[in-house]
Amino acid sequence: MMTKALKGTMAAAAGIALGLTGVAAAQAQEEEAPSTLAAGNVIIEDGGIQLYGEADGVGKKPHASMIALDMGDGEYRTVYCIQLNVNLEEQYLHEERPWDDVPVEDLPMVLGVLLEGYDGTNADELLEAAGVASDDYGDVTADQLAYAATQSAVWSLTDGWVLDTTDPTENDVADAIVPAVQDYILENAEPVDEPELEPRFDVDDSQSKTEGTTVGPFTVETNVDAINFSQPEGATIVDENGEELTSLSDGQVFYVKFDEAKTSTVTLVTDTFTWTTPAGRTFVPVDENGADVEGQRLILAEEHTEEYTAEVEFEITVEEVPSESPKPQLPVTGSSLTTVASIGGAVLLAGVVSLVLMRRRRAAANWGSDA
Structure with a gap:
């Protein structure tokens, strides 16, 4: 027997770096050298x-x-x-x-x-x-x-x-x-752990199941303040009450409501995201070759929130996979996502998240002293 299921995992692209004044473009996964954050x-x-x-x-x-x-x-x-x-x-x-x-x-x-x-x-x-x-x-x-x-x-x-x-x-x-x-x-004052230096976006799909053409719930786990997006073709992103969503933030519960029950893929593309650069980030002096120089280290004292242009491709694919063992099912006509519920909640979020972010120029080095 074949049943429809969501298969795969979601992962952020490697090397996403966010500076105090902007976002560096996502590096290719094979690139080894980390970029300077700010x-x-x-x-x-x-x-x-x-x-x-x-x-x-x-x-x-x-x-x-x-x-x-x-x-x-x-x-x-x-x-x-x-x-x-x-x-x-x-x-x-x-x-x-x-x-x-x-x-x-x-x-x-x-x-x-x-x-x-x-x-x-x-x-x-x-x-x-x-x-x-x-x-x-x-x-x-x-x-x-x-x-x-x-x-x-x-x-x-x-x-x-x-x-x-x-x-x-x-x-x-x-x-x-x-x-x-x-x-x-x-x-x-009380001790505070080192702040996260890079934007992080993940989804918990452990409670997901399919009912009719709706798949979920998925719970957002992120340190980004808010990711704003337009509704994808072929599906609608909704909250637990069925209301359309235009933004995702940490702890947000959402569902994917497909237009029709069939094997399909939807892509969620973001418009902007909001990120707060935290206090506590540390800085060291470097020469024109980027090598560290002996000198006072500095620590950032203020948070800074800004909205950034971004494009996040978030693919959710429904595909046919064999069931682990034959299971009784009621007669159905046509293709229906309700059959996914029969696999006991073993529904996984599928897709790849790729953040392609606008790179702003790094602050220009001032190699002469104005003091």
């Missing part, structure tokens, strides 16, 4: 506040300079230094690296600090939460204070940095505020 030039937005203290028992007077990465899209991303005893190499392009390639300890707690601290936009809220907000900060700004406190908290984890208890900064107002905000951040 790169940018260091920008010192403000000289910041000078701190006084010790690192590993040695006196230090570092500036908590307010640093950002220029990713080439007209916007700067707030970053922090995670190596106090190494110089900041402004003249080099900085490329993203996974945590395993960054010689810095306690990065989970550093990310926890960033999520509690200043991300480039929330100075007033942070100072208010720490109980030190004011209408007048004298010669310094709320942003400088919030950044300095967060940078000091980061260095306390990465370099054993300790603020001077009697004279912690160069500024009288900052003397009272920076230690208090640092204490607030460290008291509330």
Whole structure:
């Protein structure tokens, strides 16, 4: 006997890489060398506040300079230094690296600090939460204070940095505020795992079965915020209530409702997808040949959400396969997908997902220093 079943698996194309400012094109599966996820030039937005203290028992007077990465899209991303005893190499392009390639300890707690601290936009809220907000900060700004406190908290984890208890900064107002905000951040921070650096899209088909011309349920498992699509020819993507869907996100349950019961294939093509680049991504300086240079490593402090143009081909194929053993069935006329239900729910999602993504130019390297 022959019964109709969905056969196969779904897998994301290899080498999908998403930078802070755009999406790199999917690499061919046979390509071995991984692409750089993101790169940018260091920008010192403000000289910041000078701190006084010790690192590993040695006196230090570092500036908590307010640093950002220029990713080439007209916007700067707030970053922090995670190596106090190494110089900041402004003249080099900085490329993203996974945590395993960054010689810095306690990065989970550093990310926890960033999520509690200043991300480039929330100075007033942070100072208010720490109980030190004011209408007048004298010669310094709320942003400088919030950044300095967060940078000091980061260095306390990465370099054993300790603020001077009697004279912690160069500024009288900052003397009272920076230690208090640092204490607030460290008291509330909890370790956070390394963020995912690439978009991921998968489907759980373990509960799938076929009823009439409808196949499902399928449950989306993804770290992409939302994938928007147009309905395919020959079928309709619907939710558990039979309502048409135009977007898929993590946890979304969907069904495929075929126009007619027959062996067929439908292709779902996306229009756009939305991705949030997470805080906690780390960057290292590189020379013109792409080789790592000794210099301060940087860590991204802010999330950034953007919509990207994409084309995702999602094929679902119904094909004839032999049943494992003869099973009784009611008389039927013509071809019907209801026979799939007789195989006891062993219905699999079929197809291949191929993401062909728009490549934006990587941020241009600035091999000379503008500082």
